[in-house]
Amino acid sequence: MDSQAKVFVAGHNGLVGGAVVRALKQQGYSNLVVRSSRELDLRQQQAVEDFFATEKPAYVFLAAAKVGGIQANNVYRGEFLYDNLMIESNIIHSAYRHQVQKLLFLGSSCIYPKLCAQPMREDYLLTGALEPTNEPYAIAKIAGLKLCENYCRQYGVNFISAMPTNLYGVNDNFDLNNSHVLPALMRKFHEAKVNQANTVTVWGTGEPLREFLYVDDLADALIYLMKTYDDVDFVNVGTGQEISIKELALTIQAVVGFEGELVFDTSKPNGTPRKLLDVSRLNSLGWQAQTDLKTGIEKTYAWYLENVDTLRA
Numbered sequence: 001m002d003s004q005a006k007v008f009v010a011g012h013n014g015l016v017g018g019a020v021v022r023a024l025k026q027q028g029y030s031n032l033v034v035r036s037s038r039e040l041d042l043r044q045q046q047a048v049e050d051f052f053a054t055e056k057p058a059y060v061f062l063a064a065a066k067v068g069g070i071q072a073n074n075v076y077r078g079e080f081l082y083d084n085l086m087i088e089s090n091i092i093h094s095a096y097r098h099q100v101q102k103l104l105f106l107g108s109s110c111i112y113p114k115l116c117a118q119p120m121r122e123d124y125l126l127t128g129a130l131e132p133t134n135e136p137y138a139i140a141k142i143a144g145l146k147l148c149e150n151y152c153r154q155y156g157v158n159f160i161s162a163m164p165t166n167l168y169g170v171n172d173n174f175d176l177n178n179s180h181v182l183p184a185l186m187r188k189f190h191e192a193k194v195n196q197a198n199t200v201t202v203w204g205t206g207e208p209l210r211e212f213l214y215v216d217d218l219a220d221a222l223i224y225l226m227k228t229y230d231d232v233d234f235v236n237v238g239t240g241q242e243i244s245i246k247e248l249a250l251t252i253q254a255v256v257g258f259e260g261e262l263v264f265d266t267s268k269p270n271g272t273p274r275k276l277l278d279v280s281r282l283n284s285l286g287w288q289a290q291t292d293l294k295t296g297i298e299k300t301y302a303w304y305l306e307n308v309d310t311l312r313a
Contacts, residue, residue: 001029001059001102001223001226001227002058003027003028003029003030004030004031005029005031005058005059005101006031006032006033006055006056006057006058006059007024007029007031007032007033007057007058007059007060007061008032008033008034008055008057008059008060008061009021009024009032009033009034009061009063010035010042010060010061010062010063010064010087010091011062011063011064011065012034012035012063013036013037014063014064014065014067014171015167015169015170015171015172015173015215016063016106016164016167016215016218016219017034017061017063017064018170018171019169019170019171019215019216019218019219020061020063020219020222020223021034022170022216022219023216023219023220023222023223024223027223033055033057035051042064042086042087042090042091043082043083043086043087043090044086044090045086045090045093048090048091048094049090049094049097051094052094052095052097052098052100053098056098057100058100058101058102059100059101059102059103059226060091060095060100060102060103060104061103061104061106061222061226062088062091062092062103062104062105062106062144063106064087064091065084065087065088065106065141066079066080066083066084066087066137067137068080068178069177069178069179069180070133070134071177071178072178073133073134073136073137074133074134077135077136078136080134080136080137080140081136081137081139081140084137084140084141084144085140085143088105088140088143088144088147089143089147091103092105092144092147092148092151092159095157095159096151096155096157096159100157101158102158102159102160102226103148103157103158103159103160104159104160104161104162104222104225104226105144105145105147105148105159105160105161105162106161106162106163106164106222107141107142107144107145107161107162107163107164107234108137108138108141108163108164109163109164109165109166109275109277110130110131110134110137110138110141111125111130111138111141111142111145111163112124112125113127113128113129113130114128114129114130114131114132114272115128115129116128118274118275118276119240119276119277119278120236120275120276120277120278121236121278122163122233122234122235122236122278122281125142125145125234126142131272144161145161145163145234147159148160148161148232148234149161149232149233149234152232153232158230160225160226160229160230160231160232160234160235161234161235162221162222162225162234162235162236162237163234163235163236163237163277164213164218164236164237164238165211165212165213165236165237165238165239165275165276165277166180166181166182166210166211166212166213166275167212167213167214167215167218168180168182168183168212168213168214168215168296168297168300169214169215169216169296169299169300169303170215170216170299170300170303171215171303172215172300174186174187174304174311176188181210181245181248182212182248182252182297182300183300185200185202185248185249185252186252186256186297186300186301186304187304188200188201189252189253189256189258190256190258190301190304190305190308192258192260193256193257193258193259197260198260198261199260199261199262199263200249200253200258200260200261200262200263201263201264201265202245202246202249202262202263202264202265203264203265203268203269204245204264204265204266204268204269204270204271205246205264205266205270206244206245206246206249206262206264207244207245207246207270207273208244208245208270208271208272208273208274209242209243209244209245209273209274209275209276210242210243210244210245210248210275211238211239211240211241211242211243211275211276211277212239212243212248212293212296213237213238213239213289214289214291214293214295214296214299214300216291217239217289217290217291217296218237220287220290221237221282221287221289222237224285224286224287225285225287228285228286229285233281235281235282235285236277236278236279236281236282237277237279237282238276238277238279238282238289239279239289240276240277240278240279240280240283240289241293242274242276243293246262246264248293249262250262251293251294251297252297252301255294255297255298255301256301
C-alpha cells in the first residue's frame, strides 16, 4: 500500500475508524480522505457515487455503520437493517465502479449463530440461527461480507473482510443505555468512586466468558491485512483469549481505584455463556495482538479521564 496513495476511511469519527486514521498517520499515510455523516450521507447512492467519482480513492477502509447496544438493535430493527445495507452496498458498488485497488470491510461477531460452537471459526458462518435481538444488524453485516466475496468472484476485485471480536478503547461509547459491557463498567466504577458509593452492581452472575481487543490493535491488524491478505474468505480478528465478566469487572475496578463492593444482580440476564473467536487463520498470516487487557483498560481509562466532560452521553 503506497504511503502516498489516497485512502478513504469511512466512519472516521467512530471507535474503529478513528483508530484506523491514527494508525495510518503513525505509519506515514498522509493522503487520507474522510467525510462526516453530515458532509456525506452514505445511505444515498448518488451521493456516494459522486464522492467516488470526484475523490477516486485507491484504498477504502469500510468502518462506517449504524451501531448500538442490545436495546437499540432490538428497538430500531428496520433502521439497523436498512441503513447498514445501504451504507455497505453503496460504498462497495462505487468502489467497484471506480476501480478502487483494495477495500476492507468490517464485520461483527454477531454474524455467528447464537449457539455457535466455540471457539468460533470462520467456516461456522451460516450454520445456525442468529441471536434474535440483533438479527437485523447481523444480516446486514453478513450481506456485506458476501458482497465483498461475490464481487471478488464475479468482477475480480480485491475486496477483503475482517471480523473483529468485542472492541474497546479510545473514543468508545460510554452511554449506559447502549454501550457495551467494558465501557459501561468503567463509567459505573468511575462515577461510584467520584460519588463515594459503597457498591457497584454488575448484571448477571459474572460467569459468562468474553474476548476483548484493544481498538488500536484492531487498526494495526486491518492495515496489516490490507498490505498482505488477498483472499475472498473473511478473517477473524481477536486475541484468542477470554475472561469472565467477574474478572473483567475486578480488573476495571482496580484500574479505576474504586474501593467498594461488587454486587452481582442475578435477576439480570447473563447472555451467551461464551463468545470466543478462533484466530488461527490470522495468526498463521503473521499477526498477533500486542496489548494485554489490563494495559488496554489503563489506556482507555486515561483517555476517559481526559475527556469525561465532553463524552457523548
